[in-house]
Amino acid sequence: MMTASGNTGEPLSGSTSGIPKIGIVYMHGTGSSPEMQHDKEFYSSLREAGYLVEAPEMCWSARRMYDQPYSVCLKRLLPAIAKLKSSGATAIVVAGHSFGGNAAIQFGATHTGLLGIMVLAAAFDPRALARDWEVRASIVKARKLIDRGRGDAVDSFPFTTAKVQLRTKATVYLSFNGPNSVAYMPANTPRLTAPLLWIAGDRDFGQTGPGYAFNRAPANPLNRYVMVSGDHVTVLRSGVTPALAWLDEISGSSRSSSKGEASAH
Numbered sequence: 602m603m604t605a606s607g608n609t610g611e612p613l614s615g616s617t618s619g620i621p622k623i624g625i626v627y628m629h630g631t632g633s634s635p636e637m638q639h640d641k642e643f644y645s646s647l648r649e650a651g652y653l654v655e656a657p658e659m660c661w662s663a664r665r666m667y668d669q670p671y672s673v674c675l676k677r678l679l680p681a682i683a684k685l686k687s688s689g690a691t692a693i694v695v696a697g698h699s700f701g702g703n704a705a706i707q708f709g710a711t712h713t714g715l716l717g718i719m720v721l722a723a724a725f726d727p728r729a730l731a732r733d734w735e736v737r738a739s740i741v742k743a744r745k746l747i748d749r750g751r752g753d754a755v756d757s758f759p760f761t762t763a764k765v766q767l768r769t770k771a772t773v774y775l776s777f778n779g780p781n782s783v784a785y786m787p788a789n790t791p792r793l794t795a796p797l798l799w800i801a802g803d804r805d806f807g808q809t810g811p812g813y814a815f816n817r818a819p820a821n822p823l824n825r826y827v828m829v830s831g832d833h834v835t836v837l838r839s840g841v842t843p844a845l846a847w848l849d850e851i852s853g854s855s856r857s858s859s860k861g862e863a864s865a866h
């Protein structure tokens with residue numbers, strides 16, 4: 602595992618005063634962007650509450666639409682974390698909506714030193730998508746292109762069961778949709794080392810409950826699965842209150858831990 606700073610240095614958590622200044626990296630969902638109204642309203646609410654926030658454009662934005670492999674996309678978080686740190690953040694929360702939530706979990710599964718993982722309507726299941734015959738056929742097509750040495754050639758692939766066509770490289774397509782995709786959340790939540798907040802909308806039929814992936818996370822008294830009124834998009838509006846409450850909770854826990862460590866020395 603890497604630390605949240607992206608190297609083998611000290612994990613990015615805690616502060617010399619015992620009061621953490623929390624920085625949040627927020628990732629939008631597929632086909633969205635940091636400037637989309639629903640995304641911007643959510644992370645702006647976090648800023649208004651006093652948190653430092655960075656919202657990078659990810660490679661699954663409407664403008665980019667999967668122009669890099671999944672693992673390469675996540676490297677965009679490292680300069681965002683560095684920027685938060687240079688602005689005074691002493692503890693980092695990685696957050697995201699929809700596929701951005703998927704990415705927050707994957708990042709948390711492969712990086713230590715985070716204060717928390719916060720997801721809203723976390724989505725995308727490559728194994729479920731592979732049950733669709735067109736997606737299965739495209740996985741075979743991508744493998745054949747790679748076998749023929751054409752893995753970096755751009756081609757058309759169906760992205761979802763909604764038959765959305767995606768033009769990208771075979772290598773990129775398999776990093777998201779292949780059988781070895783790191784986007785499978787039930788395999789990632791058990792590897793988390795920070796508490797997890799999962800907010801789901803009661804009218805979001807893609808949210809199947811805590812048994813899918815949330816309950817697989819390591820036991821932590823700060824883990825929370827919260828159901829709010831809303832669909833896949835409006836969960837961002839309904840989710841502000843529980844998000845702020847949880848951030849306050851983990852901030853207090855970190856402060857208490859710091860005091861305990863200080864008294865032990």
